[in-house]
Amino acid sequence: xxxxxxxxxxxxxxxxxxxxxxxxxxxxxxxxxxxxxxxxxxxxxxxxxxxxxxxxxxxxxxxxxxxxxxxxxxxxxxxxxxxxxxxxxxxxxxxxxxxxxxxxxxxxxxxxxxxxxxxxxxxxxxxxxxxxxxxxxxxxxxxxx
Amino acid sequence: xxxxxxxxxxxxxxxxxxxxxxxxxxxxxxxxxxxxxxxxxxxxxxxxxxxxxxxxxxxxxxxxxxxxxxxxxxxxxxxxxxxxxxxxxxxxxxxxxxxxxxxxxxxxxxxxxxxxxxxxxxxxxxxxxxxxxxxxxxxxxxxxx
DNA sequence: GGGGAAGATGAAAATGATATTCAAACAAAA
DNA sequence: TTTTGTTTGAATATCATTTTCATCTTCCCC
Numbered sequence: 001x002x003x004x005x006x007x008x009x010x011x012x013x014x015x016x017x018x019x020x021x022x023x024x025x026x027x028x029x030x031x032x033x034x035x036x037x038x039x040x041x042x043x044x045x046x047x048x049x050x051x052x053x054x055x056x057x058x059x060x061x062x063x064x065x066x067x068x069x070x071x072x073x074x075x076x077x078x079x080x081x082x083x084x085x086x087x088x089x090x091x092x093x094x095x096x097x098x099x100x101x102x103x104x105x106x107x108x109x110x111x112x113x114x115x116x117x118x119x120x121x122x123x124x125x126x127x128x129x130x131x132x133x134x135x136x137x138x139x140x141x142x143x144x145x
Numbered sequence: 146x147x148x149x150x151x152x153x154x155x156x157x158x159x160x161x162x163x164x165x166x167x168x169x170x171x172x173x174x175x176x177x178x179x180x181x182x183x184x185x186x187x188x189x190x191x192x193x194x195x196x197x198x199x200x201x202x203x204x205x206x207x208x209x210x211x212x213x214x215x216x217x218x219x220x221x222x223x224x225x226x227x228x229x230x231x232x233x234x235x236x237x238x239x240x241x242x243x244x245x246x247x248x249x250x251x252x253x254x255x256x257x258x259x260x261x262x263x264x265x266x267x268x269x270x271x272x273x274x275x276x277x278x279x280x281x282x283x284x285x286x287x288x289x290x
Numbered sequence: 291g292g293g294g295a296a297g298a299t300g301a302a303a304a305t306g307a308t309a310t311t312c313a314a315a316c317a318a319a320a
Numbered sequence: 321t322t323t324t325g326t327t328t329g330a331a332t333a334t335c336a337t338t339t340t341c342a343t344c345t346t347c348c349c350c
Contacts, residue, residue, distance in 0.1 A: 016296080018296085018298065018345080018346050018347070019346080019347095020297090021345095022298080022299075023298090039336080052299095054299070055337090056299080056302095057298080057300075080335095081336085095263065095264060095269055104269075108259055108263055110255065110256075111263075114255050115278055118253055119278055119280050122251070123283030124249075124281065124282050125280050126279075127243065127279050127280045127281065129277060129278045130276070130277045131276040131277075132275045133260055133263065133274045134271075135272045135273075137267075137268060138268030138269070161325085162327090163316085163325090163327070165317075165326090165327065167328075184308080197328095198328090199328070200329090200330095201308090201310085201328080201329070204307090224307080225306095226308090
């Protein structure tokens with residue numbers, strides 16, 4: 001299996017785009033993290049390694065990384081789009097505590113299968129899906145009282 | 146069961162907020178629709194009935210209607226938040242054609258049950274969820290070739 | 291290994307959705 | 321009715337993201 005760096009380089013070459021130090025740095029920074037970073041947070045991290053980098057480059061590169069399939073946008077309903085590395089990772093959904101923000105990755109084959117079936121029943125070809133479960137985790141429930 | 150208008154009036158009274166003609170007009174306009182309106186679209190419709198209404202009032206009222214449980218925000222990944230009336234409606238999810246925008250409401254008890262189970266397995270109390278299936282509808286698939 | 295065209299970059303300005311400010315108008319409780 | 325706190329519309333601000341533009345860089349060909 002190709003490394004994410006290779007995948008990205010190939011993707012760029014395919015489109016006659018260029019591999020630059022900035023693009024490499026942004027990808028590397030993303031891969032080092034297993035958090036779900038917002039563009040703002042990523043920009044801060046990247047800036048520590050290269051003082052001269054610009055926000056626009058971060059946004060531009062995130063767009064490319066998304067198109068190349070290396071990362072995926074997440075929507076935790078907090079106003080910013082976050083991203084997570086997705087290359088070589090199994091697909092999963094998210095279970096989010098609305099109180100403390102805790103975030104658990106979940107995967108359920110029963111649900112995945114039913115999604116396919118549902119789409120097919122309506123004549124759709126399923127391309128992707130988003131599922132977010134919002135609730136309150138055990139700890140927060142205890143703290144609440 | 147109380148009418149949406151009553152629910153809204155009670156909600157406002159509870160919070161020491163006021164029932165105004167603008168708020169009534171916005172709610173009525175929303176209820177007449179069974180489309181998924183963006184604030185912009187709603188503003189246009191409302192403006193036809195009351196030339197003097199402002200955008201800000203539409204945004205402010207949508208926020209209140211959401212808090213009162215009468216409407217629900219939807220995320221079709223097209224950059225705008227859309228809303229649908231949800232009072233007295235059974236919960237459902239959405240199956241969206243990424244090509245033509247067609248939007249089918251779906252409900253599946255197998256999935257709903259598994260969601261509850263999954264949350265419980267992680268010690269969570271499930272409060273709500275979002276599930277969007279994105280794909281291509283039969284018609285668009287044919288057109289494509 | 292340099293020359294040049296196509297792309298990429300950073301800074302600043304533009305955009306687009308949504309939120310806030312403010313002075314004037316209004317709803318509702320007394 | 322008077323009063324008080326709320327709401328309104330218009331304009332302005334905000335916030336995330338995108339675009340513009342002049343300058344720099346990559347990479348392909350000789």
